Every structure is written in C-alpha cells, then in structure tokens.
Amino acid sequence: MALRMWASSTANALKLSTAASKSPAFSLSRCFSTVLEGFKYANSHEWVKHDGPVATVGITHHAQDHLGEVVFVELPEAGKPVTQGDSFGSVESVKATSDVNSPISGEIVEINAKLKETPGLINTSPYEDGWMIKVKPSNPSELESLMGPKEYTKFCEEEDAAH
Amino acid sequence: MRGGGLWQLGQSITRRLAHVDKRAISRRCFASESDLKKTVLYDFHVANGGKMVPFAGWSMPIQYKDSIMDSTLNCRDNGSLFDVSHMCGLSLKGKDCIPFLEKLVIADVAGLAPGTGTLTILTNEKGGAIDDSVIAKVTNEHIYLVVNAGCRDKDLAHIEEHMKAFTSKGGDVSWHIHDERSLLALQGPLAAPVLQHLAKEDLSKIYFNDFRVLDINGVPCYLTRTGYTGEDGFEISVPSENAVDLTKAILEKSEGKVRLTGLGARDSLRLEAGLCLYGNDMEQHITPIEAGLTWAVGKRRRSEGGFLGAEVILKQIEQGPSIRRVGLFSAGPPARGHSEIQDENGQNIGEITSGGFSPCLKKNIAMGYVKSGSHKTGTKVKIVIRGKSYDGSVTKMPFVPNKYYKRS
Numbered sequence: 001m002a003l004r005m006w007a008s009s010t011a012n013a014l015k016l017s018t019a020a021s022k023s024p025a026f027s028l029s030r031c032f033s034t035v036l037e038g039f040k041y042a043n044s045h046e047w048v049k050h051d052g053p054v055a056t057v058g059i060t061h062h063a064q065d066h067l068g069e070v071v072f073v074e075l076p077e078a079g080k081p082v083t084q085g086d087s088f089g090s091v092e093s094v095k096a097t098s099d100v101n102s103p104i105s106g107e108i109v110e111i112n113a114k115l116k117e118t119p120g121l122i123n124t125s126p127y128e129d130g131w132m133i134k135v136k137p138s139n140p141s142e143l144e145s146l147m148g149p150k151e152y153t154k155f156c157e158e159e160d161a162a163h
Numbered sequence: 164m165r166g167g168g169l170w171q172l173g174q175s176i177t178r179r180l181a182h183v184d185k186r187a188i189s190r191r192c193f194a195s196e197s198d199l200k201k202t203v204l205y206d207f208h209v210a211n212g213g214k215m216v217p218f219a220g221w222s223m224p225i226q227y228k229d230s231i232m233d234s235t236l237n238c239r240d241n242g243s244l245f246d247v248s249h250m251c252g253l254s255l256k257g258k259d260c261i262p263f264l265e266k267l268v269i270a271d272v273a274g275l276a277p278g279t280g281t282l283t284i285l286t287n288e289k290g291g292a293i294d295d296s297v298i299a300k301v302t303n304e305h306i307y308l309v310v311n312a313g314c315r316d317k318d319l320a321h322i323e324e325h326m327k328a329f330t331s332k333g334g335d336v337s338w339h340i341h342d343e344r345s346l347l348a349l350q351g352p353l354a355a356p357v358l359q360h361l362a363k364e365d366l367s368k369i370y371f372n373d374f375r376v377l378d379i380n381g382v383p384c385y386l387t388r389t390g391y392t393g394e395d396g397f398e399i400s401v402p403s404e405n406a407v408d409l410t411k412a413i414l415e416k417s418e419g420k421v422r423l424t425g426l427g428a429r430d431s432l433r434l435e436a437g438l439c440l441y442g443n444d445m446e447q448h449i450t451p452i453e454a455g456l457t458w459a460v461g462k463r464r465r466s467e468g469g470f471l472g473a474e475v476i477l478k479q480i481e482q483g484p485s486i487r488r489v490g491l492f493s494a495g496p497p498a499r500g501h502s503e504i505q506d507e508n509g510q511n512i513g514e515i516t517s518g519g520f521s522p523c524l525k526k527n528i529a530m531g532y533v534k535s536g537s538h539k540t541g542t543k544v545k546i547v548i549r550g551k552s553y554d555g556s557v558t559k560m561p562f563v564p565n566k567y568y569k570r571s
Binding site: 094 | 427
C-alpha cells in the first residue's frame with residue numbers, strides 16, 4: 001500500500017516517515033501477533049489469499065495500524081483488470097490518503113460493497129470482513145514472488161527497525 | 164495559523180520506503196533528524212508514546228498513544244495539552260512599540276486595553292499575509308506576540324528590517340525573542356478548572372484573548388486565554404526549565420482526563436473550528452479580506468490605514484474581494500489541499516486549501532477559496548478528487564461551534 005500524500009514531495013515524506021517509524025507505538029510485537037498463515041504478503045503491505053479460482057485481497061493489520069481509523073475506501077468496479085504492483089484503489093484515514101496496490105494480476109470479480117458504508121471494517125477485521133477485492137488471477141505464479149507470513153513478519157520488523 | 168502545513172506528511176508511513184534503497188534513505192534521514200530542533204519536552208513526549216515527526220524544523224509529536232480521532236474528541240469532551248514550544252514568542256518593548264507594530268499589522272493595537280489581545284495578520288506591501296499571530300498588550304510599552312514556527316525566520320527578518328528603519332528615525336522600540344521560554348496550550352472544557360488548581364489568581368476574571376503575567380505552579384508565566392481548537396483554553400509561556408514540571412502538574416491535576424495531544428488532532432480541531440493554517444489556508448498572496456478576516460482590521464485602521472498593503476486591503480473592504488475563503492461539506496473521500504472546486508456545470512471556481520474527516524461531525528469538512536458569488540452558504544459545488552467529481556456545498560464556519568470564554 002503505497003502511501004501517497006497528495007500535496008507533498010517525496011523527499012519530505014521520506015524524512016517524516018522515518019521519524020514516525022521510530023515511535024514506540026509502532027511496536028514490533030504487533031507484527032508477530034497479526035500476520036496470518038495461509039496468506040501471501042506484498043512489500044507494500046497488502047495480503048492475498050488464493051482459494052480455488054479466486055484470490056481475495058486486502059491490506060494487512062500492520063498497514064491499518066499505521067493508518068489509523070479508516071474513513072473512506074475507494075474501490076474500482078468489478079470487471080476491471082488489475083496488475084501486480086499497480087494501484088487499484090485508495091484508503092483514507094483521518095490522517096492521510098494511501099494508494100492500495102494489487103499483489104496479483106487478473107480481473108476483479110467482486111468488490112467488498114460493505115466498505116462503502118462501513119470503511120472501519122478495515123481496522124476491525126483487516127483479514128476477514130475488511131477484504132477489498134476478489135480477483136481471478138491471470139498469472140497465479142505471481143504468488144511466488146510474494147512473501148509468506150514469516151518473511152512478512154521479518155519484513156515489518158526490519159522496516160520499522162531500519163529507520 | 165499555528166504550526167505548518169506539514170502534519171500530514173508525518174503519516175507517510177514506512178510503506179513508501181519499501182521500493183527505495185533503504186541505506187540511502189537511512190543516511191539522509193539520519194542527517195535530517197539530527198538537524199531537527201527539540202523542545203525541552205522531547206524526552207517526555209517520547210516517554211509518553213509520542214510519535215515524533217519533523218515539523219517546521221522541529222521534532223514534534225504528531226500523536227501519542229491515543230488515535231487522532233480519540234484525541235480530537237477528548238479535547239472537546241475533556242481537554243488537551245499541546246507542546247507548542249516550536250512557536251516563536253516575542254516581546255516588543257519601548258515607548259513607541261505600539262506605533263511601530265501598527266505599521267506591520269492590521270489590528271488596532273493602540274485601542275487594546277492593557278492585558279488584552281487579539282488575532283492579527285502581518286501584511287506585506289501588496290496586502291498579502293506574511294503570517295498570522297496572536298498579540299497581547301502587556302503594557303503600553305510592551306507587546307507580546309507569538310508567531311508560527313515555520314514563519315519565524317522570515318517574520319523576524321521582516322520585523323528587524325522595519326525596526327532598523329524605525330529606530331534610525333528616532334523611534335524607541337526593541338525586541339526580545341523568548342527562546343528561554345516554552346509554550347504549552349491547554350484546551351478544552353477542563354482547561355480552566357484544571358489550571359485553577361495551579362494558579363492563585365481567579366481565572367474566571369480572565370476572558371477570551373486576555374493576557375496576564377502570573378504565577379502558575381509557582382513560576383512566573385505569561386498566560387493568554389486563547390488557542391487553536393475553538394475550545395476555551397490557554398496558552399502558557401513558561402520558563403523552559405519549569406516546562407516539564409508544569410506539564411506533569413497539569414496532567415496530574417486533571418486526573419488523566421486532559422490528555423497529551425499531538426499535531427494531528429490539533430489540525431483536526433482547528434479545521435473543525437474553521438481556523439486558518441498559515442501556509443495552507445493563508446499565504447503571501449492572500450489578503451486578510453479574502454481569508455474572511457475583515458473583522459480583524461480595526462475600525463480606526465480602516466479609516467486611517469498606515470499599515471503595509473493598506474491601500475489594497477481597504478479597497479477590498481470597500482469593493483469586496485474577488486475570491487473568498489469558504490467552508491465546505493462534501494461526499495466521497497475527504498477533500499485535501501489542492502483539490503479543484505467546480506461549479507455545478509464543471510467550471511473551475513477555486514481550490515481546496517485544507518480538508519479532512521471531522522472526528523466530531525463524522526463527515527468530510529474542508530476549506531478553500533472560491534470566486535466571489537460562489538461563496539454563499541448553500542451554493543452547490545463539485546470537488547474533484549483523483550479525477551472524480553464529488554458533490555459538495557458551501558457551509559458556514561466554524562463547523563463545530565466555538566466555546567470561547569467571553570465577557571457576557
């Protein structure tokens with residue numbers, strides 16, 4: 001989930017994000033307890049769960065925790081194509097606007113209509129009720145390029161610690 | 164008004180870093196972080212879970228453990244304590260300090276009673292806003308003012324330049340920059356009752372915009388009944404060596420109800436209160452009249468002028484400005500700065516300068532500038548966000564009613 005500040009320069013964003021990540025509230029322990037088995041993770045903090053013909057996509061607990069209360073979710077329509085690594089929608093919190101990237105290429109077969117009325121599902125249930133889109137993958141082998149739970153936990157740890 | 168437009172940047176979480184060479188960034192950040200100034204409360208912020216971000220050259224807490232939503236609501240329900248020591252306190256002294264300051268600001272400074280103050284604007288020759296500032300008349304020979312951290316250098320250079328010219332003609336004015344002091348803002352319904360525990364003077368006799376020098380928690384402070392949240396409250400200038408003790412005392416006396424609050428909630432609060440953030444909602448090219456601050460041009464100043472840009476400003480008062488700051492409600496995602504505002508036919512009529520989701524109203528609020536004629540309450544507009552157009556309407560500000568403690 002590439003967080004994009006609409007009125008800001010990348011340089012500033014980078015400087016600030018590093019300082020923010022130093023804070024104790026971004027604790028590592030949260031990563032450990034909130035990464036699920038059976039899911040694959042992108043380094044931009046989206047998850048994908050491939051189950052039968054359809055892959056479900058959302059943002060991780062770690063991502064929603066950094067964002068704070070989600071107040072609006074912008075989603076495309078079913079039928080639209082998505083490409084791995086490209087933005088398909090955005091999440092607005094009280095703090096900021098963030099792009100959400102698709103961890104997998106394919107065609108959107110369903111969107112989570114509940115998020116329109118209840119965007120906070122992303123905070124309360126990021127891996128279940130807060131799912132965002134369901135995709136029919138065009139290239140399931142892309143999943144191999146994503147991280148597993150252990151790897152992602154380590155990735156969050158390193159990302160927070162590196163700065 | 165207070166602070167800079169940068170608070171949102173602090174939220175550009177680590178996710179962005181994923182795609183970039185981390186080592187290069189670490190180096191760059193290390194350098195930039197070490198350059199940041201720290202208030203005397205820095206360690207206290209960190210110990211209390213403050214998420215520190217760079218802000219106008221300072222490392223400041225954007226939030227603590229409470230979410231921005233909870234912090235905003237708690238300020239209105241109970242109270243908030245902000246460290247705003249990054250802002251620049253300044254005293255102008257001398258028997259001519261009032262005529263001197265009146266050249267630079269739109270307020271009727273001479274007309275202020277000692278012990279009272281007002282919000283004012285420092286203007287440039289074109290009538291644009293150099294900064295906004297809360298000023299207070301301590302005595303007829305002493306004015307205390309607070310300017311924005313992000314504007315400090317240019318404000319001081321501007322004041323100094325004019326002071327040199329003024330004193331070279333024999334005017335008596337000098338300044339003192341209060342870098343030996345820290346500034347705390349205590350805001351919300353519990354502000355007065357909590358502070359009363361720490362002061363002997365009867366705070367019920369100190370009204371909105373009043374100023375006093377008095378002992379708080381046993382140390383001499385400058386107290387202004389003002390703030391940046393729309394709530395009743397105070398800004399307390401305290402000697403820096405006593406700032407941590409005073410912070411702890413305020414939090415203790417409130418029995419945990421007044422919470423440490425960061426810049427994130429401060430921005431939500433000021434937006435709900437319809438107050439300008441300098442750098443977003445007011446800039447060099449925006450006049451106080453366009454910004455909806457005509458009330459801040461003192462009556463005497465309207466007839467006499469005598470401040471920088473007076474010709475432009477007085478003409479705008481007479482003829483009306485061509486653009487005006489308005490409040491807006493909108494559907495869809497919260498409008499942020501720089502979103503285009505269109506009329507119902509899709510014609511450009513202006514731009515959003517700041518906006519977000521209102522924690523108190525639970526809907527999107529924003530402010531921006533529109534062409535005169537489109538500024539009336541109820542005017543339907545479209546706001547363009549990431550290429551999509553959403554319905555909005557012009558509404559009155561403040562979005563959340565003010566609770567200032569005024570003389571009845």
